[in-house]
Amino acid sequence: MTYEAIRYVSEALVDLLSDTADYPELPVAPDEIELVSPEDIGPNSTVRIGFYPYRVRKDGSVGSMNTTPVGDSSRRDPPLPVSIEYLVTAYPRDDEDNVSGTLGQQQALGLVLQTLNDVSVLEPADVEGIDQDTRIALSITDPPFDEVLSLWARFDATYQPSVTVEASPVMIQSINEEAFTRIAERDVGVQRRPERE
DSSP states (O other): OGGGHHHHHHHHHHHHHHHHTOSTTSSSOGGGEEEOOGGGOOTTOOOSEEEEEEEEEEOTTSOOOOOEEETTTEEEOOOEEEEEEEEEEEOOOTTOOHHHHHHHHHHHHHHHHHHHHHHOEEOGGGSTTOOOSSOEEEEEEOOOHHHHHHHHHHHTOOOOOEEEEEEEEEEEOOOOEEEOOOOOOOOOOOOOOOOOO
């Protein structure tokens, strides 16, 4: 369903990082990467890296878009391009002391940065369920630190090392369709002017 585009992109990001982390020597296991809000991380959580879409807004950089053909006899209104901003957070493990936990968080965050820098785009074919032809750019953003701290305060959670990542444009397709009739043949009557005498 087209309204699930945000969910599909979020799952693709988690899958991307999980595939990268699928090596025993790395500081994060694939099952420790989840789509989760910081306020849902408890003391017994097994999450090492959490992705959370904290802001979705219309992507004004896309410009005007055309209607999309649907079959041979109808067209759909243009999609809504959005930008999704994620808070990506590294968490310590339960069994780590303060020093090893902090080092582990730094390693996990480094893995996130490395992966997103290396990949930088999601191809539509790699995002299961999405309905768009446009590539989705992944960029590490730099919001003011006060904004990040304010975000953590709203979660009522202790600040953890984090980065913010933007995925755009993500297309939410319209469900408004309009039927039309193609003109296959047109009869154009042409008459010759009478000749002047």
